[in-house]
Amino acid sequence: AVSFLLITGCDQRGPDGEQVDPKEKIVIKFSHVVAEDTPKGQAARRFARLVQQRTGGRVEVQVFPNSTLYKDGEEMDALQQGAVQMIAPTTSKLSCLAPQWQLLDLPYLFENKEQVYQALDGEIGKKLFATLEPHNIHPLAFWDNGFKHMTNSKRPLVHPRDFAGLTFRVMINSRVLEEQFRCLGARATGLPFSDVYSTLAARQVDGQENTMSNIYSQRFYEVQPYLTVSNHGYMGYVVLTNAAFWRSLPPDIRKIIEETMTEVTLWEREQAASLNEKNFKQIESSGKVKIHTLTPPERIEWQAAFTPLYRQFKPVIGNELVEAVLRMKN
């Protein structure tokens, strides 16, 4: 099934969505790019186990972690063409389908997780979901990871000026993330997640931004001696299924999947918080990394450096969406 896939872009074809035979076993291939011992990896496995139990084995969810089946830049096409039935990319990676998703990449958009959930579980989440309708994609849930932090191999990053001349890996498809680094006087290059460790280890880029669970599980901290706890941007996931496949499922199966997804989503949020905390302690105690936590005045300096991004991207993301978040915070 791999050979007909396009490697980049977001193709809009999919299967016809013919009704599944009520006795036929249903296989859901769930492909993702992170390690198993991460919030997304653990939630995917839990979802698979519960759905299998609750459908009496009628639905089998096969989870493929760590880009073993498809990597960034491939998994969206694989989903749209029906080669897999579920994926859970970061929201940033959906910007290739609809630019509105870059909203969530704006640095310091959210102060804390409560604000994130208020936005995603409310009208803002609904508006973002609606952008996927024309793309043969049916969204099922927002999963959490956490706030991103900066790592690099060159020097401590305390003030915006410390970024001058450095090159950073960013997630694919998001112009906001590329421009974020330009605001700091650095350069950015979009790379698939599966290539990040080797690129950092070979010193082809100087740094990257990620959550503690990804920095730990991908061993970035072993090749990035400087970590700034900056909490500068949110990284979350959207669990997606192929819309034609979804319509083809019997209503009772759809109901079990939806209910299980709601339950696993709550569990996943707790898991994300505790794993990120645990992984931070493990990075700290490895002794391999010099850690700096931004002080409140330093955070204000970083926020000021990012201000032009809001002006630049409001017309791209949509004034209404950006304002809706800003209003929600006041």
Ligand code: LMR
């Ligand atoms: C990354 O590409 O840095 C992350 O999005 C990977 C992930 O899915 O958490």
